[in-house]
Amino acid sequence: MYPIIALSISGLLTLFLGFLDNKKLVFPISILFLVIALGVSFVDWNAPGLYFSEMMAINNETIIFGAIILVSAILILCLSEGFNDIEFSQPAEYFALVQLSLVGALMMISFENLLMLFLGIEILSIGLYVLTGADKRNLRGNEAAIKYFLMGAFATGILLFGIAMFYGAVGSFNIHVSVIDDTYMPFFWIGCTLILIGLTFKISAAPFHFWSPDVYEGAPTIFTAYMATVVKTAGFVAIFKVLYSSFSTITEFWTPMIVIMVGASLIIGNVFAVTQDSFKRLMAYSSVSHAGFMLLALLGDNENALGTIMFYSVAYSLATITAFGVLMKVSKHRIEKGRPYEKNDLFEGLIKNNGFLTGVLAIALLSLAGIPLTAGFWGKFFVFRDAAASGNFVLIVIAVLMSAVAVYYYFKPIILSMKKTEGVETVILSPLVKLILALTTCGTIVLGIFPNLIRSIF
Template sequence: MYPILVLSITGIITLFLGFLKSKKVLLPATLFFVTLAFLSNFYDWNKPGLYFNNMLQVNNYTILLSAIILLSAFLIIALSKGFIDDEHAQPAEYFAILQFSLVGAIMMTGYQNLIMLFIGVEILSVSMYVLTGSDKRNLRGNEAALKYFLMGSFATGIMLFGIAMLYGANFSFNIEAARTVIIQSQMTGRSVYLFVGVTFLLIGLLFKISAAPFHFWTPDVYEGAPTIFTTFMSTIVKTAGFAAIYRILEVSFSPIYNFWWVMVIIMTVLSLIISNVTAVSQSSFKRMLAFSSISHAGYMLMAVVGLSNKSDDSIVFYSLAYSLATISAFGVLMAVSKEKLVDGRPDESIAVLNGLSKRNPFLAFILAISMLSLAGIPLTAGFWGKFYVFSDAAFRGHTWLLVVAVLMSAVGIYYYFKPIIAAYMKENEGEVISLTPFYKIILGITTFGSILLGLFPDLLRSLM
């Protein structure tokens, strides 16, 4: 609860800081505000409770998810110094919107009421619509923002219809009340409302995590949006979305597992196959990471399909492992792409990474570790993340799903190694890339985290 209060207040303060003549104070101030929210998040550790008229629950699990969201936000914002230097940018507005969006993301991790879920989704979604089109000079970004807004609005309408159907079945927006009604078998004629509500609610939430077949917006939006906001979408939005999906299915609808698991497993398979096969042919590093995001949605859905007492641990671990590796990859892209412009925009192709090991060995190493982690290679956090979600699927006996996931992981290794090959085995006569010490520290933290969790995965799971 406390991060919500902190970020709501500091977001307003950030807007007022925008009136200052100097923009240099905005970045350190925002980092301080996010750090303050991160520290306040642990005030409720081992003190579970309900807040806001029993509409929001706080426990150790929701605290860990919120911590991952806030940590990811800190790392992403720390890489955003380019906004301060761009004379056309309005960093105060950007940083304030990012803080407000974090409020929505945290609401999605611990909602106890479907109204709170809807508010959280909308706060997060509207913020992303605005930030996607924040670069008004970029026509591709404007198109991406419009596409994201239109498709997101339809998804929100579908989700809201599902919430209405669930209320018709349970006469309550409380997610635990829904479980009680289902267990007591009091549905009778209202069963239709329940099943329709579950289906439509899931469709709306699966759109937010870009799971197939609701993924069509992802490549264009990821490519058109400024890279710093693409990083935000691919990590924080995905973490919050999975927290919301798992919570509603585990708390409310686990008694009707036999109804919804078929739908979720079909979307899991589609996400794995479509994304990995399509990513192979991508020449744009940013679009490749977009399809990578879709594939990891499929892997994380395996934990939902497995739905055991360890699934929440798997989602927490996978979210952190994926976030660290993705922030590293986008951080390298932001540093390298600005060195070469194509049609007035940074070059975001895989070819821009050619010869990176000679131009900046540190960035090449960061890139290699991030790609290895995303591919699930041993001794990285990504390996254990996949191991845990595969174990969850095996718990339910979905052996054929494991076969599909392993095959698609092999396909993923092919395209994840393309940037590594470009960095270490191809030549480029580009200039040496220089980084600020702070930028190096942030990328060092994300890479160190990927390696540390790969070597000692129990460090995180011991907290749960």
Template sequence: MLPIILLSVFGIALLFLGFAKSKAILLPATLLFIAIAFGASFVDWGKNYMYFNDMLLSTNLSIAFTAIVLLSAFMVVSLSSSFLEDESAQPAEYYAIMLFSLVGAIMMISFENLIMLFVGVEILSVAMYVLTGSDKRNLRSNEAALKYFLMGSFATGIMLFGLALLYGTSGSFVLSDLRSYVNGGVAYGSPLLLYMGLLLLLVGILFKVSAAPFHFWTPDVYEGAPTLFTAFMSTVVKTAGFAALLRLLSFSFTGIYSFWGVILMAVTVITLVVSNFTAVYQSSFKRMMAYSSISHAGYLLIALTAVGQQSKQALVFYSLAYSVATIAAFGVLLVVSRHQSGEGKPTDESYDAFNGLARQNPLLGFIMTVAMLSLAGIPLTAGFWGKFMVFTTAANRGIFWLLVVAVLMSAVSIYYYFRVIIAMYLRDGQTTAIRVAPFYRYVLIAATILTIVLGILPNLVRSLV
């Protein structure tokens, strides 16, 4: 758990660096800190170690999810050079909060004790509340932060009540003890409390990953938050949340699959149907991406519903494919919206902002096209193999009706993803040539190359878990 210690120390160091007269050192320092934590996460590769009084467990699976979270954070931070140009921004504080949030994400990924799960969720959530409302001059950002905080507080209370019921029925917060109780060990209470506790715990975590019907906060928060933090939220938080669900359900509660499996199937169907049909009617790109995030939560839930060894591989691969494509899409949006506001126009985050983009800026158009194709699950992109692996888990489990729903909803998603591609290549717009900083451009190109390479050679990642 060296990354947790390093990120905590680095976060504090960034706050002190904020006192320096020049802000130029903050971005490279943050990237260096994340890179060091990324490398340190592989120290325990191939070993199973318990840390912090046996409250955190390091395995190859947890290391893989940690690597995805840190890679996502590295790419998002790489796109944050605008902080250094904005006199009202506080980049040292933003970067420090992002590093602290990564500590919470890693706790959610590696927890062995439910107390650590709760602490991780809270560290990550509080950081997201602050970052959502970081643009204090923007009323939409203020409103989004308030909504997120209020609804997130209720979800946290529900989750905490579930943890209390699980402790009351099993007498322990340790996952192995819960597993023994579920599989017929010594009972300290009624099985009804076990079911109620697990249900409330699921509600709390499903809220964090934007699964329907606990998704209502997502469109407003994604639209109101600064775009950079929206990208961070939609990738890091989702990856950590699903890693926590996988750890919880696949280890401790397989003995009562008949209970939570039905619940997850219902949530999956609701999530897929609501998100994809609602995304069709959106005119804002950021709101569309919010419903896209909800729909991808539905696909990830399919792998959880068909829990097994293949589910672990599918979740890791899908999380990586989704994160890379989403960051590339938001990266292009950041460039386009910043260019328009620089010309004295109001920031446009609708589909019209991309009209004619590919003609004047073919590289940005290509990057956005690959990202949209991957999110839609088109072959020769990482998103295709991500969905293929998820659908395979459902087929192997025999849940064919759920597979049919997922395929139909995937077909619906093609409509709103291709709206962006059509706008860039087939519509006339006022977009002129956009100058992109070299490092920013390299990050977007790297995300695109990774999406294509994983689409051609998916076993590069799948064989690691």
């Protein structure tokens, strides 16, 4: 509750910072606002409550996921160093949009009413549409923003229609109200299907993933990292709450849909990633694949599913932020046609002059591939364990086979970076960027060795 209020106020205040003559103050003040929002979120620890006419619920679980979202945003914005890597005329506008979009993300994890879910998705999405096209000089970014907006609008319409069907079946928007009269069950089934389609679009799960490769590639890298982590975490919590609260009585209906999405996401994400020569498109299809893994967690034991999603979100966010952070810093040292070069061969020979960046990139990609002694390994292990407990062995076999495919395309940038050729000139990193990359990498390793540090929370 408190971080939502804090970010709503700070977002508006950040807009007024744009009138300052010294634009450099916008960056530290914006980071301070996010740290304050993170700090006040723990005021409600062990003090659960309902707010806004019982349309939102705050408890320890929502606080933890909110902290994951806020920490991810802080790490990503610190890598931006005030958006100095792109010539923004008004950086305050973009910091404000990030803060206000975080309000939507926090609403998506704490809603108790489907109308509040809809508002949260819209607040988050509108900010992302603008941020995707933030670099106005980039025609590909403009195209990505339009595509994201149009497809997102259709997905929102489908979601809203699903909410209307849910209301028609149960007579309430409260997610804990179950259908009573069998006469309205068809509306209930339709509502479940449409709501699931609308939400899985946001997490780029197949077959609703078509927007992600173009949007990931066209958006400024800093905002690509933001949508790949913050949006995914918020989206999966929303899906979990809807399925296990609103539609807990018809698990036999939505389970086959989740099974199809898991299989499609794993196969499409990994197979298409193999052929990508653009690192951002590779990461986009990787995101589709990881959506499949996280959806697989929903098919496991209900009591463990939220804990598994929490751990997987942390592991995925740490590795993704690291990978995009390295790409952002290295790509601006190779400009082609006026744009940063972002293909896989950008990393060729990176180790020669940039050993630190090579190391953190390798660890991040190894974690995404699920190699032991990284957080990503335990994330997949917990998913497999929960899925095995519920008897989803066919999906586990598919997931294991696709994980082997993933090793191939994740190792491509690593092998290129290790080549003994003339590589990228020495990249000068600020102390803050070095600290952020070191923290995310250490987090990946520490959780890979001691997974119960956070897994035991749930």
